[in-house]
Amino acid sequence: MAAARQDKDLPTRQQAILDLAHQGGFVATEQLVRHFGVTPQTIRRDINTLCDLKLLQRYHGGAGLPSSVENAPYADRQGQSPDAKQRIAALTAGLIPNYASLFINIGTTTEAVAKALVGHEGLRVVTNNINVAQILRENPSFEIILAGGTVRNRDGGIIGAAAIEFIRGFRLDYAVIGISGIDADGSLLDFDLREVQVARAIIDSSNHVLLGADESKFGRRAMVRLGDLSDVQSLITSAAPPAPFMPAITGAGIDLIYDDRSAAAALAEDG
Numbered sequence: 001m002a003a004a005r006q007d008k009d010l011p012t013r014q015q016a017i018l019d020l021a022h023q024g025g026f027v028a029t030e031q032l033v034r035h036f037g038v039t040p041q042t043i044r045r046d047i048n049t050l051c052d053l054k055l056l057q058r059y060h061g062g063a064g065l066p067s068s069v070e071n072a073p074y075a076d077r078q079g080q081s082p083d084a085k086q087r088i089a090a091l092t093a094g095l096i097p098n099y100a101s102l103f104i105n106i107g108t109t110t111e112a113v114a115k116a117l118v119g120h121e122g123l124r125v126v127t128n129n130i131n132v133a134q135i136l137r138e139n140p141s142f143e144i145i146l147a148g149g150t151v152r153n154r155d156g157g158i159i160g161a162a163a164i165e166f167i168r169g170f171r172l173d174y175a176v177i178g179i180s181g182i183d184a185d186g187s188l189l190d191f192d193l194r195e196v197q198v199a200r201a202i203i204d205s206s207n208h209v210l211l212g213a214d215e216s217k218f219g220r221r222a223m224v225r226l227g228d229l230s231d232v233q234s235l236i237t238s239a240a241p242p243a244p245f246m247p248a249i250t251g252a253g254i255d256l257i258y259d260d261r262s263a264a265a266a267l268a269e270d271g
Contacts, residue, residue, distance in 0.1 A: 189223070
């Protein structure tokens, strides 16, 4: 992905917003308000300016890069929203009992969940993520089963027909999955068709699907449709989703779980 434009004519905050968008592909208005300590109106003006310059594109709840065909580099995604991912990971791990069986798929959020699960006992984990396997092998009570297939060099994900066939040979209690974007109509979106095909097999082979998505994923565009919110049973996120997304979440009949500590902290500072 191209580096963020460095423009001497851009004010410092607008350049910082553009840099954040290039790191994660999407910036949420609420997140930027907390990050910069300014009003939502100020952030909206900054976003409008960047969109008028064709540097960003408006989406529900924020703005993102114009492209919907390429994800941010893996190293950049690892560093994006670490606090939010840790909150999602802790909430997700709390939903999984000891001695459960589960899938964990590709993604930096699912890797955070794996770290939060290391203190469990007796888990049986099937994964197509080399990084997840490395994290979970620290616990000798776990049985870790790694899917075969093509290893994607950039992030350690395992994809392809062999991985799909392998996963379809199981029926497990839980699936922990991530996603690149959630549309306001409830569509779950990602960038790589091969990754989506493996994730679809994981969903179809699980009794309870736990989707972890930080607030930046709401309204973020990606070109491949994985499915719909109705395909999952629980959505675990880092803050209350933007209002335009609530009808799709409610209509899907899923559990919405979040721990909005960041918003509480912002309110305390304002007080």
